[in-house]
Amino acid sequence: MAPTVAPPSTSPPSHPPSRSPSPSPVLDRRRSSASVILRSVLEHGPVARSTIARLTGLSPASVTGYCARFAEQGLIREAAVPRRSGGVGRPHLPVDLDRSRFVVGGVHIAVPYTTVAVLDLRGRVIAEKRLWHQGTEPHLVLARAADGLAALLTGVPGRTPLGIGVATGGWVDPDSGTIVEHPLLGWRDVAVRDPFEARTGLPVHVDGHARALVNGERLFGRARGSRSLLHLFVGNVVDAAFATHDQVHYGPRSQAGAIAHLPLTGGSERCDCGRTGCIQAELSERTLCRRARERGVIDSSNPMHVVSAAASGDPSAVRLLVERSRAAGLAAALLLDVLNPETVVVTEIGAMHREDCLGALREAVGPGRAESVVPTSFPESVLAVAGGSVALDVLYRDPLGFAGSAAA
16 A cells, blocks of 8 residues: 655644743744655655645745755755756756765664664665664663664765664653663663763664654655554554654653553453453463464464464464454454544554454454554564654654754
């Protein structure tokens, strides 16, 4: 399915809560104008400035001024060949993102490994590496990730890194750059920003992976243009995020989206909280792999081995994946009942890789709503995109401030 192309929202872009004073109305308007103009270039480029003005409702003079500043910073460039509009008048020089100059670093901290990556300004992964954890002590995991990312960034010569995004599951406070609580890693009040800033000297932004993927989908994915968007992440961690009109909901202390202990109809898995049938206990990849080992499908803890077994025709593997996707559909239906979003994006390995699993998920959601449910737009690099999207979201909502501070 091709991305839905729509004019970017002219409402103020989404942002995590901040303890810093609110900007002045003039500064806020400038930031919003810069954001919608660069978003137009992202979504429609190469695009004429006159088209940007028409799409955004901003004056041609304002669009020209902001585009000049973006060009000075190296965020955009003019196309080499001008275009005529209907063969009449002066030719237009379309502008497009300059993907050859800047990159961002992306980090995703999962339970068994950390993914480090380099992405361009369109959210495309240039380089990626998986670092398996050798113990889960926070300082060791973060130091190794910082070293691995620094090595990747030096491996893309000619590109200037603008910043780093770090995403993970659990309870994350973007304002302080802290993982407040990640039960599966055993982390509490872990300062994530500092090790990466110390190692690279770059600005670092931190957020939960479900919120990060909402931003990735609205910027680069098939859900672009949706007025309301729910993302359901089903990995070892199971959590969710919700956005309306480009505004991601954070809630008090950025704790929104914690759905791990919601009850799942028909669930039988015993949860660490002492109850039975909690969504995370039932859908976790750890549960999937344990069940696959019990049935002799795999002898590892890698959920992709279950996918490979299903692709080879193992009926038990197929059944496990389809059952899990159907249960994920029940979880999505529960959230749909509460939030009623226009689009639901699900990151779940069965639905990502198999049509029968996607069908089972949609069937569980129910008729009339099934077509609103789509798998992630980034099946081959979803964790890398999650990390990179944290930084890219900041860039696109405040391009002049973000690029300027990074250059400084």
